[in-house]
Amino acid sequence: MNIYFACSITGGREFEGVYQALTAALLADGHEIPTAHLADSTVSELEAVVSPAEVYERDVSWIQAADALLAEVSVPSHGVGYEVGFALNAGKPVLCLYQQGRRLSKMITGNPHPKLTVKPYQDERQAIVLAREFVSKLPGKFS
Amino acid sequence: MNIYFACSITGGREFEGVYQALTAALLADGHEIPTAHLADSTVSELEAVVSPAEVYERDVSWIQAADALLAEVSVPSHGVGYEVGFALNAGKPVLCLYQQGRRLSKMITGNPHPKLTVKPYQDERQAIVLAREFVSKLPGKFS
Numbered sequence: 001m002n003i004y005f006a007c008s009i010t011g012g013r014e015f016e017g018v019y020q021a022l023t024a025a026l027l028a029d030g031h032e033i034p035t036a037h038l039a040d041s042t043v044s045e046l047e048a049v050v051s052p053a054e055v056y057e058r059d060v061s062w063i064q065a066a067d068a069l070l071a072e073v074s075v076p077s078h079g080v081g082y083e084v085g086f087a088l089n090a091g092k093p094v095l096c097l098y099q100q101g102r103r104l105s106k107m108i109t110g111n112p113h114p115k116l117t118v119k120p121y122q123d124e125r126q127a128i129v130l131a132r133e134f135v136s137k138l139p140g141k142f143s
Numbered sequence: 144m145n146i147y148f149a150c151s152i153t154g155g156r157e158f159e160g161v162y163q164a165l166t167a168a169l170l171a172d173g174h175e176i177p178t179a180h181l182a183d184s185t186v187s188e189l190e191a192v193v194s195p196a197e198v199y200e201r202d203v204s205w206i207q208a209a210d211a212l213l214a215e216v217s218v219p220s221h222g223v224g225y226e227v228g229f230a231l232n233a234g235k236p237v238l239c240l241y242q243q244g245r246r247l248s249k250m251i252t253g254n255p256h257p258k259l260t261v262k263p264y265q266d267e268r269q270a271i272v273l274a275r276e277f278v279s280k281l282p283g284k285f286s
Binding site for chain 2: 008009010011012031046047051052054055056057059073075076077078079080081082083084085086089103104105106107108109111112
């Protein structure tokens with residue numbers, strides 16, 4: 001599967017370890033993650049060399065080409081909120097994962113879109129289990 | 144004009160003074176702001192009594208009924224990012240204001256949508272000037 005992974009960049013990186021665990025697990029399962037570098041601790045330097053307009057066009061193209069979007073939403077982010085809406089509009093299944101106890105926007109928790117799933121996790125291990133469960137249920141594939 | 148004002152709630156309230164200055168200025172000019180209470184310091188208590196699903200339905204209905212969306216984007220927010228995309232999709236003009244020097248998501252700064260304007264401000268006074276300028280140029284009205 002081709003999974004767009006979305007996470008906070010400018011909003012804060014305190015969950016970077018979870019981002020890395022999630023992308024590493026899905027890559028190890030053989031999935032493609034065009035945004036895997038967003039989990040990297042050098043992401044700000046990596047992204048600094050690309051213009052905002054190029055990042056925007058690249059990211060929306062990746063969402064359009066993806067089978068689904070996986071977002072880690074423990075840390076607020078304009079970009080991730082925008083991408084969740086963009087993916088749902090494009091008909092993509094979306095899973096939003098967050099650390100149990102974090103306060104989330106009601107634009108995410110109250111969104112009735114049938115392709116949106118929002119789930120808390122206790123730890124990295126459970127986050128990976130939930131992500132794999134989501135990917136395994138995507139239509140038309142058995143991976 | 145009917146202006147949907149969007150700002151961070153769960154993401155952090157350090158710019159609450161700017162939110163209040165912006166909404167007070169536009170209300171004083173005679174505009175309607177269905178979300179004016181989001182600038183209030185008691186917003187969390189006000190919103191706690193409404194279910195997430197009700198907030199979502201209420202907010203997207205307000206965006207659909209609005210002439211434009213004004214977002215203060217200095218503090219990251221999933222909800223505001225989602226609302227910016229929702230408003231643009233609905234064909235609404237959007238102004239994103241942020242304090243000069245704040246780092247913004249490239250999904251906002253790199254977004255080429257012709258109805259999106261993104262501007263920095265130095266202080267509350269300038270933020271109000273920019274908001275009034277935006278509202279004065281909205282199509283079909285002279286307020």
